[in-house]
Amino acid sequence: MKIFTCINDECLEVELRVHPEREGWFIAELGGREVRLELIERKPGSLTLAINDQVGFYEFHQEKGRIVEVVHDNRTFRADLKNPQQEQLERLLEEFGHGHGGGGGDTKMQSPMPGKILGLSIKVGDPIEMGQIVMVLEAMKMENELQSTVEGTVKAVNVKVGDSVQAGDVLFEIDPPA
Numbered sequence: 001m002k003i004f005t006c007i008n009d010e011c012l013e014v015e016l017r018v019h020p021e022r023e024g025w026f027i028a029e030l031g032g033r034e035v036r037l038e039l040i041e042r043k044p045g046s047l048t049l050a051i052n053d054q055v056g057f058y059e060f061h062q063e064k065g066r067i068v069e070v071v072h073d074n075r076t077f078r079a080d081l082k083n084p085q086q087e088q089l090e091r092l093l094e095e096f097g098h099g100h101g102g103g104g105g106d107t108k109m110q111s112p113m114p115g116k117i118l119g120l121s122i123k124v125g126d127p128i129e130m131g132q133i134v135m136v137l138e139a140m141k142m143e144n145e146l147q148s149t150v151e152g153t154v155k156a157v158n159v160k161v162g163d164s165v166q167a168g169d170v171l172f173e174i175d176p177p178a
Helices: 084-095
Strands: 002-007 010-018 025-030 033-043 046-051 054-063 066-072 075-082 107-110 115-120 133-139 142-147 152-157 170-175
Touching (some): 133 170
Antiparallel strands (some): 002 010, 002 075, 010 025, 025 033, 033 046, 046 054, 054 066, 066 075, 107 170, 115 133
């Protein structure tokens, strides 16, 4: 899964993938360099994360369901995280003079990898929080809990238990808070 991220004024394209041998671990590729990530604990609005075995606590502040600040070691960083489709849409909107695409549109959540849907914990109309586990996806004989990256209300669920999905398939859609 690709993520476009800006922390303060530095923008990066990050390739994030599940570690092939260790459950709960991920590999992030940043500018040709690989970084090991281990999710130690997740709570609403925060994570305890080991980055190359260095454990840290990260707090997230949100606006309209999107992360806008990250606090780590008593330092606050402006943040902007986007999937490739959001990045492309914002570039097109800027190119045609419409500025950022915020303002209540729906958000499409995509499958990070091919797999089979083993469980769903959401339905249309449900409120959803960022970081909430919304479904379980089996990939490479491992069960992966998928979490929402935004908050809002579930607008559509495009899959059911037993469905096979490909990377990039739209799993569900969310209307962000106004």
